[in-house]
Amino acid sequence: MSTNHCKPYEGLLIVSLEQAVAAPLASCHFAEGGARVIKIERDTGDFARKYDKAVKGEASYFVWANHGKESLCLNIKDPDDADLLHRILDKADVFIQNLAPGAIARAGFGGAVLRQRNPRLITCDISGYGEDGVYRDMKAYDFLVQCESGLVAVNGAPDHPGRIGVSVCDIGAGLNAVIGIQKALMARDKTGQGSGVQVSLFDTAADWMTVPLMHAVYGGKAPKPAGLHHPSIAPYGGFETADGEMLAISIQNEREWVRLCGDVFGDAALATDARFADAAARVANRQALDAVVAGFFMRHDRATLESLLKEAAIAYGGVNSVETFAKHPQLRRTEVTLENGETAELVAGPIRHDFEPKDATFGAVPKLGAHSVAIREQFAAKAAQAEKIPS
Numbered sequence: 001m002s003t004n005h006c007k008p009y010e011g012l013l014i015v016s017l018e019q020a021v022a023a024p025l026a027s028c029h030f031a032e033g034g035a036r037v038i039k040i041e042r043d044t045g046d047f048a049r050k051y052d053k054a055v056k057g058e059a060s061y062f063v064w065a066n067h068g069k070e071s072l073c074l075n076i077k078d079p080d081d082a083d084l085l086h087r088i089l090d091k092a093d094v095f096i097q098n099l100a101p102g103a104i105a106r107a108g109f110g111g112a113v114l115r116q117r118n119p120r121l122i123t124c125d126i127s128g129y130g131e132d133g134v135y136r137d138m139k140a141y142d143f144l145v146q147c148e149s150g151l152v153a154v155n156g157a158p159d160h161p162g163r164i165g166v167s168v169c170d171i172g173a174g175l176n177a178v179i180g181i182q183k184a185l186m187a188r189d190k191t192g193q194g195s196g197v198q199v200s201l202f203d204t205a206a207d208w209m210t211v212p213l214m215h216a217v218y219g220g221k222a223p224k225p226a227g228l229h230h231p232s233i234a235p236y237g238g239f240e241t242a243d244g245e246m247l248a249i250s251i252q253n254e255r256e257w258v259r260l261c262g263d264v265f266g267d268a269a270l271a272t273d274a275r276f277a278d279a280a281a282r283v284a285n286r287q288a289l290d291a292v293v294a295g296f297f298m299r300h301d302r303a304t305l306e307s308l309l310k311e312a313a314i315a316y317g318g319v320n321s322v323e324t325f326a327k328h329p330q331l332r333r334t335e336v337t338l339e340n341g342e343t344a345e346l347v348a349g350p351i352r353h354d355f356e357p358k359d360a361t362f363g364a365v366p367k368l369g370a371h372s373v374a375i376r377e378q379f380a381a382k383a384a385q386a387e388k389i390p391s
Contacts, residue, residue: 006355007034023098024065025174031068068363070371098126142167149205156225245302246319263312337364
């Protein structure tokens, strides 16, 4: 068989009792890889369906994190629906959930209970702060976790801490869940046994904060928000051009500094100016240095500067608006079919494999409960068939 159309997760059944971003994003990665993903929703639906109407009337986060799935409406407090979910999970490979801590166990679907019934099952619990500890029951919206973990303290402008403009803690926790589940699947291949995976938004953010934390604990000083600047590198930041654009540069060694002065600015002597002669001096005299860079940039348009910087092998990039990014020549897109039958283009997956076709599309975004009847019939039939088999 040709490897050009390989679906590495084909044959896996992923069941996800999910809402918002983290768990849906995790299960969506398995759907993209060919797994069958059953999304469990209340009859009112995942509230992320109503976050906005940006994508031709549909919610941007929901379209991004839920394509390629089947939607099954269940009320797990109803005995018949709970029994159906158990029957599905008895056949499943992975169960993902991101209800409030303790809620899934109270409903009778705790990981240990499920693995007693299905020893090969991998369960993944995604929470805000983990399943124990004093913060266990705290509400954990992405913004709040950014605040609690110190992420906002190292972002933003000087004296103005800032939220990162996308839901990074949710997104990171979802990706960590994928990594954890993949490790559990590999362990199952070796042992034949499923296992439990736990991921939290706070632990995800805390991991990212390792370097600032070490500076605070061992170096005595944590980095402060620096806007587009860097606390220990200069020149580093965004500078406006003559035509109102903005370019960022990042000078990280002395060779680049010498080239910037001589080949771009046309002032080789600037490289040995005592105020800027080494990295420490440039940081100490950042204000004066930034004035030199800003003055030069303001005398040239973006195209001219890009040509000079590229020729001198200086690291640079455009400080783009989202509208400019949308037209970026490097941006790859993949088509998806929306609930209403229209199509939209999402950003293509960031990981490329040579066994996947380059023109692949994403699976459709499911309507609420679109697969409820078929799934109920399928697993009811399996239950009836099992009852006929003599013990």
